[in-house]
Amino acid sequence: MEFLETKRSIEEMMQKDYKTFVTALISIEKDINNQEALDMMYQKFMNIDEMHLLNDEFDETIEVVSV
Secondary structure (H helix, E strand, O other): OOHHHHHHHHHHHHHHOHHHHHHHHHHHHHOOOOHHHHHHHHHHHHHOOOOOOOOOHHHHHHHHHHO
């Protein structure tokens, strides 16, 4: 699967069921399978504007590349 096809698939997943998409990413990244814990983490993610799924260092890298 090439990049653009993968990106489109991910975007479709996000649009179809955002909560499941986010909790699946958290589950994979943190190796958590407890649905109750994942639901709590999703709610915290949704309630805190400053919380990001991706590491903040990506923003720093983007700034360096954009200069």
